[in-house]
Amino acid sequence: MFPRDFAWGAGTAAYQIEGGWDSDSKGPSIWDTFCHHEKGRVFGEQNGDVACNSYELWEEDLQCIQQLGLTHYRLSLSWARLLPDGTTQHVNQKGVQYYNKVIDDLLACNVSPMVTLYHFDLPQALQDHGGWKSAGIAAAFDSYARFCFQTFGDRVKLWITINEPYVCAKLGHEDGVHAPGLKEPGVAAYLVGHNMLRAHAMAWHSYNSFYRPEQRGAVSLAINSDWVEPLHPGSTEGIAATERYLAFTLGWFAWPVFVTGDYPEVMRSAIDAQSRKLGHSGGSRLPSFSQDEPSVLGTADFFALNYYTSRKVKPGGGCGQVLCVKSDRDAVDVLDPSWPVCGVSWLAVVPHGLRRLLKYIKDTFHNPAVYITENGFSQVGPLQMEDVQRCEFYQDTILEVAKAIGEDVVDVRGYFAWSLLDNFEWADGFSVRFGLFHVDFSEAERTRAIYRSGQEYAKIIMKHRSQTSPGLPS
Ligand code: GBH
Numbered sequence: 439m440f441p442r443d444f445a446w447g448a449g450t451a452a453y454q455i456e457g458g459w460d461s462d463s464k465g466p467s468i469w470d471t472f473c474h475h476e477k478g479r480v481f482g483e484q485n486g487d488v489a490c491n492s493y494e495l496w497e498e499d500l501q502c503i504q505q506l507g508l509t510h511y512r513l514s515l516s517w518a519r520l521l522p523d524g525t526t527q528h529v530n531q532k533g534v535q536y537y538n539k540v541i542d543d544l545l546a547c548n549v550s551p552m553v554t555l556y557h558f559d560l561p562q563a564l565q566d567h568g569g570w571k572s573a574g575i576a577a578a579f580d581s582y583a584r585f586c587f588q589t590f591g592d593r594v595k596l597w598i599t600i601n602e603p604y605v606c607a608k609l610g611h612e613d614g615v616h617a618p619g620l621k622e623p624g625v626a627a628y629l630v631g632h633n634m635l636r637a638h639a640m641a642w643h644s645y646n647s648f649y650r651p652e653q654r655g656a657v658s659l660a661i662n663s664d665w666v667e668p669l670h671p672g673s674t675e676g677i678a679a680t681e682r683y684l685a686f687t688l689g690w691f692a693w694p695v696f697v698t699g700d701y702p703e704v705m706r707s708a709i710d711a712q713s714r715k716l717g718h719s720g721g722s723r724l725p726s727f728s729q730d731e732p733s734v735l736g737t738a739d740f741f742a743l744n745y746y747t748s749r750k751v752k753p754g755g756g757c758g759q760v761l762c763v764k765s766d767r768d769a770v771d772v773l774d775p776s777w778p779v780c781g782v783s784w785l786a787v788v789p790h791g792l793r794r795l796l797k798y799i800k801d802t803f804h805n806p807a808v809y810i811t812e813n814g815f816s817q818v819g820p821l822q823m824e825d826v827q828r829c830e831f832y833q834d835t836i837l838e839v840a841k842a843i844g845e846d847v848v849d850v851r852g853y854f855a856w857s858l859l860d861n862f863e864w865a866d867g868f869s870v871r872f873g874l875f876h877v878d879f880s881e882a883e884r885t886r887a888i889y890r891s892g893q894e895y896a897k898i899i900m901k902h903r904s905q906t907s908p909g910l911p912s
Pocket of ligand 1: 451601602605662744746784812856863872
């Protein structure tokens, strides 16, 4: 059912698990600043100062990884831990040592690392120079990426440059609910998304020219997308709204990289039409790619998808007389009442949406190799170690992945559960738990304990690994 070398993984991100926020001369990141100084933005004024304390407890994480029988582990590097002021002028050797140990330990246990360079935690020093809104950020990211390829690329063969540019752009610079907490609707998100694509493309070209010949790895960016369908399948407006919705999430980043080197046409025309309607003068709010820079087209060696949920879509939504992404998109999403919602309000459980999205990706983006780099199920409120719903969720979802491979012939290469551990869930703090392992945040030891769903995932992995390699020693 699953290819023999299928990647069975789980993921985490540096700020969500590491703690050690100022240990060993780590520099502050925008999430440190956001949590420490912005009142009322994060649940219970919580922060990632300690989180799971993985900076000190890495070996316990490794035990969890082994207990699950993972073949792959996805982690992110803290840019400000490696380069405290964001630049390669100052390298923090303690940070290098930490990640060297993590990578070496994984390999010693026969687990392959997938490494994300950027998972929401920009060095504050770079934010002070304009952050992702400034054009210069792309070169800074490229230097950081080269440093990482140079330092870790002899052992790391799967790279994600940027995690979820959509979330950084929209939640961080339009809605202001993520760091850096800017609320500059209708303009900043497009600029930030653009600079993230430029940064990603520069890093991919650096890898391709200078590191790939020797290191032979693969580089992509992780794109988050819900599966969407029209609320009223017979409505022409509904179908058009659904297309716009997809263009403004998945298409925003995948179209330039996989199809044309530019944004989806429907996205630009919708933005420009809205600008005209509200009398916005000046050029398009959606930047253009310069001919003088290396193209973003073709800068992904595989498709990295973060999928959590599905939506029904109808036309509408906006911000009155203010320009914003929502009104540009002119498409609102609603939850189908027949879909159960787990934990957080946004997460409707729709495993079949993943299969449909995978088929859509195959058909739209030229049949790429796909890694599902995140997928998970949260719990909120009364804690259940016997989390049977999440067990079902993983069974159902992995079955849909199997159908995508077996029946729709999508080239899926791996599946990464989100997350290895309960962790700092951004604006929701520690109130939302995505882990396969429970972490007790009330005590200093941060004890990890496997959930029933962790045991279930381990069983699934064991079953498939033995089925897919008949007769071979593991
Ligand atoms: C992922 O994003 C992140 O990569 C990961 O770090 C995180 O822990 C994980 O999700 C679980 O949340 O509150 O109505 O504005 C997933 C994509 C997009 C899902 C934004 C939540 C917010 C909906 N996310 N969305 S709302």
